[in-house]
Amino acid sequence: MPEDLRGNHEAMLTSGKNMQLNEDTCESSMHNELKIIYIKEEEPNDDEYLYCEDCRCFFYNKCEVHGPALFIHDTPVPVGVADRARQTLPLGLEVGQSDISGAGLGVFNKGDTVPVGAHFGPYQGELVDKEEAMNSGYSWVIYRNGQCEKYIDAKREMCSNWMRYVNCARNDEEQNLVAFQYRGGIIFRCCRAIKPGQELLVWYEEDYAQDLGITFDYLWSKKCSANGYVQTL
Numbered sequence: 062m063p064e065d066l067r068g069n070h071e072a073m074l075t076s077g078k079n080m081q082l083n084e085d086t087c088e089s090s091m092h093n094e095l096k097i098i099y100i101k102e103e104e105p106n107d108d109e110y111l112y113c114e115d116c117r118c119f120f121y122n123k124c125e126v127h128g129p130a131l132f133i134h135d136t137p138v139p140v141g142v143a144d145r146a147r148q149t150l151p152l153g154l155e156v157g158q159s160d161i162s163g164a165g166l167g168v169f170n171k172g173d174t175v176p177v178g179a180h181f182g183p184y185q186g187e188l189v190d191k192e193e194a195m196n197s198g199y200s201w202v203i204y205r206n207g208q209c210e211k212y213i214d215a216k217r218e219m220c221s222n223w224m225r226y227v228n229c230a231r232n233d234e235e236q237n238l239v240a241f242q243y244r245g246g247i248i249f250r251c252c253r254a255i256k257p258g259q260e261l262l263v264w265y266e267e268d269y270a271q272d273l274g275i276t277f278d279y280l281w282s283k284k285c286s287a288n289g290y291v292q293t294l
Contacts, residue, residue, distance in 0.1 A: 108242045114177045114252055132180045141219050149222040151181070156226050160260050167228045168261045175255035181238075183246030185222040186215035199225050201240075201247045213247065224249065230262035238263040 110119040111130050123129040135149040142148065147156050153172020159165060184201055194200035194212035199221070203211045215221030227249065230236035237253040240263050249263055 109244055111180075111243065112241075112250065114250070127178070130180055131176070131178060132182075133175070135185075135222050143219055146215070146218040146221045146223055146225055149185075151223075154223065154261070156223065159228055161228055161231065164228050166226050168223060168226045170255045170257055170259050170261065172257065174257065175251050177251055177254050179251040180248050181251075182224060182248035183243070184213060184215065184224045184240075184248075185220070186213040186225070187217065187220045188212065189214040203242060203245060203247070227261050227263050230264045233264075235262050236264045237261060240265045 110121055111124075112119050113124040113127055116124060116126055133151050135151060138145050138148040150156065150168075153170060153175075155169050155171045156166050157169050159167030161167065186199065186201075189197075189200070189212050191212060194202070194214055197214045197216045199215040201213050203213065215225035218225070224247075227238065230238075237251060237255050237259070238249040238261055239252045240247055240249055242248075249261075255261060
């Protein structure tokens with residue numbers, strides 16, 4: 062074998078040994094690295110936390126003291142059914158004339174007392190553009206990273222659920238629901254026990270509204286004016 066080829070051949074053999082060693086080291090390193098990646102937990106998004114009214118703190122999946130959150134589910138009704146919104150009412154809730162003058166219809170508890178910490182939702186409706194949302198009294202905005210991302214409008218009853226009928230609270234004393242964003246939807250949380258005969262009245266969570274600026278302010282004012290009044294807590 063010519064001298065220059067012998068040198069190359071030896072270099073290749075030596076390189077082959079090193080390559081085998083490097084591969085073994087790489088496999089061992091990758092094995093350890095994969096184990097680290099596998100056990101790493103993904104950080105939950107801001108809207109994946111719930112709030113415990115009793116502990117006064119946020120939690121992920123379940124409260125350390127009180128366990129998983131209570132969700133009161135809608136009655137299942139296909140989209141497109143006439144008067145769908147009313148038909149989705151959970152057991153024990155009814156739509157009737159609101160106690161608020163000029164507000165039209167409202168939602169009342171006709172069953173057992175709704176406990177503090179119970180959740181309703183999500184709010185259902187059609188995805189619309191900003192302009193259409195601004196002209197409706199039934200829209201909520203969904204955000205991501207502090208920016209308005211999409212708008213849910215419940216103007217059409219056949220495409221929405223009963224939550225469209227819940228009126229805005231006029232003051233802190235009569236508020237019994239808090240609206241907030243959870244996993245890309247709008248949820249209502251019971252912040253005061255709702256006794257039989259009482260109307261469900263909602264206000265928004267400050268953390269939800271603080272980054273949305275004038276867009277949310279306008280939508281909320283529109284929602285309140287649709288109830289026949291404009292009020293701030």
